[in-house]
Each structure stands twice: as C-alpha cells, then as structure tokens.
Amino acid sequence: MKTDIEISQDSDIEPIEKIAQKLNLSRSQIELYGDYKAKVKLPIKNQNTKRKLILMTSINPTAAGEGKTTVTIGLGDALNRLKYKTAIALREPSLGPVMGIKGGATGGGHAQVIPMEDINLHFTGDLHALTEANDTLSALIDNHIHHGNQLNLDPRRITWKRVVDINDRELRHAVIGLGGPTSGVPREDGFNITVASELMAILCLSNNLMDLKQKVSKILIGYTYDRKPVTVKDLGVTGAITLLLKDAIKPNLVQTLEHTPTFVHGGPFANIAHGCNSILATNAALNTADYAITEAGFGSDLGGEKFMDITSKKLGKYPDAVVIVATVRALKLNGGMNKNDLNYENTGALKRGADNLAHHIHSMQQYGKPVIVAINRFTSDTDKEINLLEEYINQLDVKSYETNVWSKGGAGAEQLAKAVVAACDRPSQFKPLYHDSDSIMDKLNAIVKNIYGGDGVELSYKAKRQIKQLEKLGWDKLPLCIAKTQYSLTDNAKLLGNPKHFKIHVRGIEPKLGAGFIVILTGKVLTMPGLPSHPAALDMDIDKNGKIKGLF
Known part of the structure; x- marks a missing residue:
C-alpha cells in the first residue's frame, strides 16, 4: 500500500495557472511560486452571489485518527465531481507537528492537497x-x-x-x-x-x-x-x-489531487490560538466559487466554537452548514477501548464513545445552523459498527453519511456532498452564544456550560486580578479565545468521552488587543509544545535526487 507521500509524488499535477482559471483568476492576479504554487493578489473581487459556506469540524481528536482535513478535501472534490463550483480554504502546516507527532495538514490517501512536500516544508515562506x-x-x-x-x-x-x-x-x-x-x-x-x-x-x-x-x-x-x-x-x-508581512498576507493557491482549487493560508493552532485559516483565504473561496469549504482546527469545542464566535464576525458571514467528522475508531477510544485493540469490533465501547459525538452535535446546533455528520470509514470498521453508529446518530435527528475519501477520493463523498448542498439551501438563523458586551465571566460560563458541558469555571488568584485589570482598562468587551487541551471537553487531557460535573480551571488571562480577543489559559495547556520521544523527524530522509521519504 502506498504512503501519503508516495500517492502525492505519483499524482498528475496541473500548472497553477490552470487552477486559477477555474476560479476566473487571470494571470495578472496571481504571483507564481514555481509551477504549482501561487499567491493571489489583493483584493479578490466577488464574482458570484451564491456564496455558500461550509464549516468542517470534528469530535475531540484522538490517537486513533479522525481525518478531518482528509474529509474536507474529499468533500471539495466530491462537490466538483457533481459540477458544483467549489473551492477549499485550509490552514498552513507548522513545522512543529510536522517534525513532531501530529503530522502535516494536507490530508491523506487520495484526498490530499499538493504539492504535499512543499506545503508541509516552508511553502511560500x-x-x-x-x-x-x-x-x-x-x-x-x-x-x-x-x-x-x-x-x-x-x-x-x-x-x-x-x-x-x-x-x-x-x-x-x-x-x-x-x-x-x-x-x-x-x-x-x-x-x-x-x-x-x-x-x-x-x-x-x-x-x-x-x-x-x-x-x-x-x-x-x-x-x-x-x-x-x-x-x-x-x-x-x-x-x-x-x-515584513506585505507578501505573507496574500492567500496561497494550490490544488487537490483531483485539481480542486485550494487556498492554504494562515496556521493558528486551535488549542492555544483561534484555529482557523485566514478570512482572506475563506473570502477568496467565497468570492470565486459557489461553495466554499473552510476547516476549523481540532474539535468543535475549540476550532468550531472559535470560528463561530471570533472568525465569523470578522468574516462577515456565518456557515450555511456544519459538518462534524467522526470515526468509529476514535469513538471506541472515547468509550474506553485500548488504542492497541481498535482494529477489533467492540460495539459496547462504540456506544459509550458515541456520547462524545452527541455532545459535539448539540454544541454546534446551538448556533442555529444545519449540522451533518460525516463518518470517515477506516478499513478495520465493521458493517455492524457502522450501522450501529448510523442508528445512534439518526436518534439524534441528524443525518449521517459514510465517506471513503482516503481510498476513493471525491467519489467516496458524493452522498455527503449532495446532503451538504441541500443543507446549505435550508433556511436558518445564526444564534450567537454570547455578546461581546457581556462580562468576561458571563462569556466564560457561556462557553464552558454550553460548549464543553461543564458546571462553570474556577479562577486562580492571578486570573481574578487580571480580570479586574482588564475591566479597569476597558478591554473586557472582546470575544474570548480559550486555550485548552484538544483531547478532552474538560481541561484534563485524560478525561475522554462526555464527562459531566467538572469545572474549567483558569490560570491566566492575556489581552491580545491587536488580534481583538482575550486569551484564557486553562489547565496545563502550553503555548510552546515539546517533541515526543520518537519525533517524526527520525523517520525522514532525502536522496541525492531530492526525493523525500518519511514525510507521512
């Protein structure tokens, strides 16, 4: 079986000018970075009136894998297969996870953005x-x-x-x-x-x-x-x-394996930052295609919430539909199954872990937008497990669709694509979780209780002092960006599933006046991660011809 990088290296890649033409971008509107990458000059004028926006999010990430980016890319390819003019907006990879443990941010299998090596290693700088x-x-x-x-x-x-x-x-x-x-x-x-x-x-x-x-x-x-x-x-x-940022501000244009135009720009982590690609990239997709797919980092409790409460306000548009990506494997892990046994059928663990998915569905529904579940199928998943999960989701009055984009590319997500188109046409009204004018404590409790499912917050002495200072300086009327572990709905990475009766521990608060939000530091989350005992860098190499291996 080919690795992701081998699939990418064997792919048929088109000149970036041809990809730009699909979006009616002229040669004068792009700046070439080689044959297959380009920056798009600003401003990018609106070419259409449809402007449907799809937000991709997921359950809490696990070591079992969810494949949110892979499904995002597969969905974009599927929409284009069905003759819906579509563009994707993704974040840029950081060398931290590329050289560490999480990996890159270009999808996998037959649902990737290319050139994969360039995007994961330095890209356009x-x-x-x-x-x-x-x-x-x-x-x-x-x-x-x-x-x-x-x-x-x-x-x-x-x-x-x-x-x-x-x-x-x-x-x-x-x-x-x-x-x-x-x-x-x-x-x-x-x-x-x-x-x-x-x-x-x-x-x-x-x-x-x-x-x-x-x-x-x-x-x-x-x-x-x-x-x-x-x-x-x-x-x-x-x-x-x-x-120093005059060129970095311009969105980058690349393509998927199936030549779907993809804007890859900006890369904030969702656990310690706001976790969404640039509004310029998402707007570029909205302005040049009928359907724009944008991805928020980690689970809906982090990137999903931050997209709704921070990014969407700056973007000036809320999603027309929300897709939550889940896998049987990840839900079994959330249900207490050992990660070494995930290849074996276990409906009991799946039922218990599915409560995590139910919580994410409920969290996103609170914003008033249609929610769909994409079940990203792995080869080890059994029909019995898939059927059980689909029945569980149907009881929540939400539609779910099995996807097989890793092995089939866009062809593996056509049913999901049709459902997304229908959901985007459904009338809906956005409901804000909180208002910026609310107090910091009211905003904090709104997120903790409604998105995490907790009972409230506990503030350190330092955090209490900082809130008073923010109020004194008039900086308290900004949205919140909560830095929290991605692995749990709580601030304890080991509490998986759908925990109840917990509080979020706030140790510090940092005003980011330029960005326009307040960072809330919770639990033990760090703004400088460390490398694992076996970093991915140990398995990477390059030969005399410049061919890379070991990059996923």
Whole structure:
C-alpha cells in the first residue's frame, strides 16, 4: 500500500495557472511560486452571489485518527465531481507537528492537497515571515530598553514573547541579555511557537494590508513602571513590522489531487490560538466559487466554537452548514477501548464513545445552523459498527453519511456532498452564544456550560486580578479565545468521552488587543509544545535526487 507521500509524488499535477482559471483568476492576479504554487493578489473581487459556506469540524481528536482535513478535501472534490463550483480554504502546516507527532495538514490517501512536500516544508515562506516580524519586534523592544528606555518600560512586565516554528520545550522560559553592558539588559523572557503568536492571529483576521497595519499598532507589548500599557504604536515601529508581512498576507493557491482549487493560508493552532485559516483565504473561496469549504482546527469545542464566535464576525458571514467528522475508531477510544485493540469490533465501547459525538452535535446546533455528520470509514470498521453508529446518530435527528475519501477520493463523498448542498439551501438563523458586551465571566460560563458541558469555571488568584485589570482598562468587551487541551471537553487531557460535573480551571488571562480577543489559559495547556520521544523527524530522509521519504 502506498504512503501519503508516495500517492502525492505519483499524482498528475496541473500548472497553477490552470487552477486559477477555474476560479476566473487571470494571470495578472496571481504571483507564481514555481509551477504549482501561487499567491493571489489583493483584493479578490466577488464574482458570484451564491456564496455558500461550509464549516468542517470534528469530535475531540484522538490517537486513533479522525481525518478531518482528509474529509474536507474529499468533500471539495466530491462537490466538483457533481459540477458544483467549489473551492477549499485550509490552514498552513507548522513545522512543529510536522517534525513532531501530529503530522502535516494536507490530508491523506487520495484526498490530499499538493504539492504535499512543499506545503508541509516552508511553502511560500509565510510562517518564516511571521517569525521574523515577531522577533524583529522583540529585538526593537529590547533595543529601546538598552538605549535609554524613553517609554519607561518595566522589563519585568514585557508581555511580548519571541517565537520559533518548531516544538522546543527548552525555550519556554529563558533569561536574555547576559554578557555584560554591551549585550543588553538582562530580563526573563520565553518563546511561543509561531502559530500561537498574536501576529499569526492578526494575519488571519485582517481584511487587507492596512487593516493588518492598524491591528499591529494595537499590539500590547508590556507595561511601564507605573503599570500603564505600551503598544507597538507607542514604540513607533508599526510600519516596520507591517512591511515584513506585505507578501505573507496574500492567500496561497494550490490544488487537490483531483485539481480542486485550494487556498492554504494562515496556521493558528486551535488549542492555544483561534484555529482557523485566514478570512482572506475563506473570502477568496467565497468570492470565486459557489461553495466554499473552510476547516476549523481540532474539535468543535475549540476550532468550531472559535470560528463561530471570533472568525465569523470578522468574516462577515456565518456557515450555511456544519459538518462534524467522526470515526468509529476514535469513538471506541472515547468509550474506553485500548488504542492497541481498535482494529477489533467492540460495539459496547462504540456506544459509550458515541456520547462524545452527541455532545459535539448539540454544541454546534446551538448556533442555529444545519449540522451533518460525516463518518470517515477506516478499513478495520465493521458493517455492524457502522450501522450501529448510523442508528445512534439518526436518534439524534441528524443525518449521517459514510465517506471513503482516503481510498476513493471525491467519489467516496458524493452522498455527503449532495446532503451538504441541500443543507446549505435550508433556511436558518445564526444564534450567537454570547455578546461581546457581556462580562468576561458571563462569556466564560457561556462557553464552558454550553460548549464543553461543564458546571462553570474556577479562577486562580492571578486570573481574578487580571480580570479586574482588564475591566479597569476597558478591554473586557472582546470575544474570548480559550486555550485548552484538544483531547478532552474538560481541561484534563485524560478525561475522554462526555464527562459531566467538572469545572474549567483558569490560570491566566492575556489581552491580545491587536488580534481583538482575550486569551484564557486553562489547565496545563502550553503555548510552546515539546517533541515526543520518537519525533517524526527520525523517520525522514532525502536522496541525492531530492526525493523525500518519511514525510507521512
């Protein structure tokens, strides 16, 4: 059986100009990055009035695999097979999971975006541009302090961190400025992974370059000795940081194995950031195709909720339909089955684990939009298990459709595609979970109780102080971006399934004024992940001809 990379390398890839033509984008509207990648120049004008938006989300991710990106790509290919003009919008991969354990973000089997190696390794340089812009700002902050500190910045209260796009636990906490008077002012610092940076969020939530520039100016970099906030605008470097992102802000255009146009742009993690591709990419899909498919990271409790409560407001459009991806394997794991035994039939574990799916369905239904379940079938799934899961879902008054896109590509999702088209035409009214004008505690409780199924929140002493400070400064009327483990509805990664009677523990709160939201740090979630005991990098290689192996 071929690996994902072997399928990708053996595929028939079309020149990117031909893919652009499918969206009525002229040669003058694209900037080529080789033969098979391009950036699309802004603005991308609206060419149609249909503009149907489909949000792809899933149950909580597990080691068993869900294949949300794979189903997203397969659905796009299926819609195009059925002669519906469709474009896909996905996030860019981070080198952290690529070299670590999760893998890339280009799908799998016969439902992939290509060129797979390029997309997973550096692509068009967007993440590098973000890293350089972020760390340029860090250098300018420390340089300002070194040369007299006219802004009276307190080195102990610098909130801006450096970043690198790889999982590096050694950099979570650091002391910088050692080496004497010529090497700067010593202070504590630390690194986040690039995809958790505020600049990544700003890139993904900006409508154009000048909107990005305005957001950059609002970034909070720290506080003075008398505890007054200091922003990038105060430092006087808004223009310098913005110009480093002048190309990164343009959406990237690639294709699937079946040549469906795909915009891959922006890559925030959904557990520690807002988890959605750029609104520019999603708008590009909406403006050039009749059906736009966009994917939110991890489960509906993270990326799904954040798309509805953060991204959609900036996008100016809510989904016309929501698809939740689930697998028998993942649900059996949620039902208590050992991950080494998932190839064996176990209807009891499946029934117990299906409660996790039921919770995600209920969570998304609260927004008032049609919800459909895509059952991503694995070869080890038995007919009995599939039938049981379909019956369970039918009892919830929701339609489910078996998909086989890994092995069949778009042909394996045609029934799902037809159902999605019908759902998009169904009249629906979006229902907000909360209003930005609500208090921080009211917004927190709305998410915890309605999306996670918890009883409420417990605040650390530090978090309580931070809420009072946000209220005093008038920063409390922003949406919330909760950083939480992706593996559980709770903040404890080991509590699988559909736990009850729990509280979410909030240890800290960080205002992201440029991005326009408040980050809520819960449990033990980290903004700089670490590599596993056997990182994927150990299995990768390249030969003298430049052919890569081991990249999934």
